[in-house]
Amino acid sequence: MSTLTQPAHTPTVRYGTGPLRASTIFVGRSIRHSLRDGEGLVMAVALPIMLMLMFTFVFGGAISGDGYIDYVVPGVILITAGFGASSVAVSVNRDLTRGAMRRFRSMPIPAATVLVGHTVASMIRNLVATAVVIGVAVAVGFRPDATPVEWLGALGLVTLWIITVTALFAFVGLAAGSPEAAGAYGFGLLFLPYVSSAFAPIDTMPGWLQPVATYQPVNPIIETIRGLLVGGETAPWAALAWCGGIIAVAAVLVVWRFPRSRDR
Amino acid sequence: MHGSIHVAELRKTYREPVLDGLDLDVGGGVFALLGPNGAGKTTLVSILTTLVLPDSGAVTISGVDVLADPAAARRELSVTGQETTLDELLTGRENLVMLGRLLGLGGAATARADHLLDQFGLRQAARRTVSTYSGGMRRRLDLAASMLRQPSVLFLDEPTTGLDPASRAKVWDDVRGLAAAGTTIFLTTQTLDEAEALADRIAVLDRGRIIADGTAAELTARVGGQRLVLLDANGRELRSIDTDGTADSLRRAVADLDTGQLGAHVELRSPTLDDAFAALTHREEISA
DSSP states (O other): OHHHHSOSSOTTSOOOOOHHHHHHHHHHHHHHHHHHOHHHHHHHHHHHHHHHHIIIIIIHHHHHOTTHHHHHHHHHHHHHHHHHHHTHHHHHHHHHHSSHHHHHHHSSSOTTHHHHHHHHHHHHHHHHHHHHHHHHHHHTTOOOOOOHHHHHHHHHHHHHHHHHHHHHHHHHHHHOSSHHHHHHHHHHHHHGGGGTTTTSOGGGSOTTTHHHHHHSTHHHHHHHHHHHHHOSOOOHHHHHHHHHHHHHHHHHHHHHHHHHGGGO | OTTOEEEEEEEEESSSEEEEEEEEEEOSSEEEEEOOTTSSHHHHHHHHTTSSOOSEEEEEETTEETTTOHHHHHHHEEEEOSSOOOOTTSBHHHHHHHHHHHTTOTTHHHHHHHHHHHHTTOTTTTTSBGGGOOHHHHHHHHHHHHTSSOOSEEEEESTTTTOOHHHHHHHHHHHHHHHHTTOEEEEEESOHHHHHHHOSEEEEEETTEEEEEEOHHHHHHHHOSOEEEEEOTTSOEEEEEEOOSSHHHHHHHHHTSOGGGTTSEEEEEOOOHHHHHHHHHHHHHHHO
């Protein structure tokens, strides 16, 4: 026992870390989580790819003939990014309900930086997944005609969309009762793009559905990415406004909810 | 000041009062808090460790005002609760190294983690993810996490629940070791032998108040003197007569025996902490 009785440090040491150092450590932790959760990572990439292949080769001919892959890929990119980012809800909720947050909160560190870790890891994870999806799309015939500036714009918008979904689902993770429930909300995000111009032009939809499809947040983002990559209509201001608005609301909700999530 | 705990007029109400104007002063050593389920032990530990805010009252740890400056208080304390607080997706070693780095141990975090893994018999499992650990292993890793540094106060909320006897003895050793090195241990437990084995001082919490406070000997003395117990050939208790432990009261107790019972075996029993605990919490129930 003699070894344990020796203090790890002299008592004069001030234990703890500041926000920057703690954030770095938590980013490393969350990236390690992503790498370790191989199945989740494969699903986040494989699901959208299967979706893309199915729409292109199974329904593509029936929907709009040649060139459908150029039409559908932007929507698939958005689904990939959004669905992948929604898994941040599971990570955040797991920390809250499985005890890890109790220890972080009792330590001399800014405990909220654990959210920074999950957010940054989500960004990296989903940008990689998006790159893989674009790569597969090009392999099966996706031919964007975008200039470098248009590419940059499209990638910037995808990044912004990832941040938007991550922020929103960080709040879902704080508010949900269990990791399973938190995960289920992510599926909602998978359905939103179906009711938009992602897979079929809006004017082919029933009249009552058209306004819903046009004015929901995902639609202008998909249109803008498609416009930038392969040409066509864009709605950049609507896209930016939706993303900015959702991020602002989600940030307020997270800041409000985080301290209140500790009594559980 | 170092390692002291001071609690005054602490109140916390959820649906009903959980802590009802609790006062407590601990100077150092090993302090054990006993109480039946729902007495408010975990709520008290949560408030003392900055995890829950009380409705009113004052709390200082090592002279730091816990309610006014929780960040400073967290530098003084370390806690292992009833639920484990580990990262299931990381290995045991990764958990300790990460927490060590968060505490600011820097490069020393790895060595400290390995040392603790050895100490808690987790060397073999160090590179397995915590999700594969048994309940006892999780508990040991959680305790190791609280001992990454030497806090001035270590809170242990029922630290040996679910541990096998060997692991339990090991935890007791570690607790004694930390106490000898100057850390104040604040222990909650339901097992009285644990309190008796470790604590310099024991308090009984019931319905949000401290109803008894002292050494194990002082608490048992409060229940009364020895009992004269009559047993049949199978060791079953036939009759129990209270005495105050003096020769005179024993003589009267023996004289009081029926002639039919003179063939029975006789034992003189001192009250145990169990008796004290039962009597104290029972009495409170009646008067409430």
